[in-house]
Every structure is written in C-alpha cells, then in structure tokens.
Amino acid sequence: MSERVQKVIAQAGIASRRKAETLITEGKVEINGEVVTQLGVKVNKNDEVRVNGIPLTKEPLVYIIMYKPRGVITSVSDDKHRKTVIDLLDNVQERVYPIGRLDYDTSGLLLLTNDGELDNRLTHPKYEVEKTYIAKVKGEIKNDDLKQLRNGVVIDKKKTAPAKAKLIRFNRDSKTSIVSLTIHEGRNHQVKKMLASLDHPVMKLSRESYSFLNLKGLNPGDSRSLKPHEIEELKKMVKLK
Ligand code: URA
Secondary structure (H helix, E strand, O other), rough: OOHEEEHHHHHHOOOOOHHHHHHHOOOOEEOOOOEEEOOOOOOOOOOEEEEEEEEEOOOOOOOEEEEEEEOOEEOOOOOOOOOOOOOOOOOOOOOEOOOOOOOOOOEEEEEEEEEHHHHHHHOOOOHHOOOOEEEEEEEOOOOHHHHHHHHHHHHHHOEEEOOOEEEEEEEEEEOEEOOOOOOOOOOOOOHHHHHHOOOOEEEEEEEEOOOOEOOOOOOOOOOEEHHHHHHHHHHHHOOOO
C-alpha cells in the first residue's frame, strides 16, 4: 500500500502534515536517496524516506512463531475473505508477514516477521534450512519408497534434493502410513508432490519443526514471540550475525 510522503513523515511523529509539506518544498526530504520537492509523491514500506538526511525510524522488528491450524490461509489478505494467519494474531501492531507458506489444509509451524532480510535468507535455498513434516498417506510406505524419498524424486521435471525420510507407522486396517520427511527446499506443495509421485497421496500434513524450532507449548491457533536467543540462533544460521 502506498501513502503520500507527507503523511508518512507525519505518522512517524517528525512533524505535522503541514510542516512535513514545508520540509518537502524546502528540499529536506529524500526518497531512496533522491531529493523530492513535489508534494503528493507516494511511497510504500520498501522506500527509504529521509528527513534532513536522517531515515524515518522503522517499526521495531518482530519475530513470531505460530501453530497454524488447518483451514487458514498463509497470506496477509485474501480476496475470497477466508481467514488468514494474520487474523489469528492479537496484540501485534507491526505489519508482519509469513516466512514461506503452508497450504490451506496444512497445519503446523509457521514463522512471521517484518524483518525482510531474515525472510529473504531463510527462504533462500543456499542456507538449506531443514523443515520436518509429518504426513498421513494412503497405502503402505515401503523401504524402497523411503530410499527414493531420501535420494530425491522428480517433481515438476526436477529432482528434489536429498531428504530424510522415516516410516513412523503403518495402519493395516485403514491401509495408511504416517511418515516423517525432512527437506531443506521450499518448492510449491513439495511434500504432497513428493509423496504423490510414489503413489502415496497425502491425506493430512503438518509441519513439526523449522530448523531447531518446534511447536512445544503451542496449540493450533496459538502464537508467541520468539525469544531473543531463538532470534539470534536463526540469524546465525543464515549468516546475519
Ligand atoms: N509441502 C506441501 O505440500 N504443503 C505444505 O503446506 C508444505 C510443504
């Protein structure tokens, strides 16, 4: 969403809207390093606005871990008016967004932040952040399936990176298996596609952990701020510290 720069300056508490307009016409305001003297130029949250050379203070950085329930969309808004993960947050004033996504019918661990740099890095394949999923699938997962999952299977014409795969149990009555899969890529619907490629369609999916973070102490729909040492550890992992 973009806003007029004089409004953004006023909202940052630097000056009244009228005083902000004067600062602009006097050439004291820069947007992304360029002086602007026209009123009404619009900026969005990615633009850097400086007044007298000093950047407007940005929102404090926040880091949240959520137990996403099924039936909620991983997005900041939805044109079909479905419930989003943002609707589940209370007491968060900052404009946070999800790091990566979980499908509408997938539950489990989701991180949210307004720290764009951490988001970029955690979702970059180079850092190989491990995510563990528990899937309930149709049919019996055999050793050969596990081997293929570990070695990589072809989805969307490209082989997946080596993964960790474990059978947790097979239910003879329902002919379903519970399998744990740890991957470090983040391709679209990756877990569902990997298992479907072996003829084991996923019936239920949940993300149990994200690197060293897990859902201990959280129920579906709950969230909490990450602790300082957890933020530090995440940053270290992606060379931000
Ligand atoms: N893989 C999927 O198929 N779905 C998810 O929500 C996450 C990983």
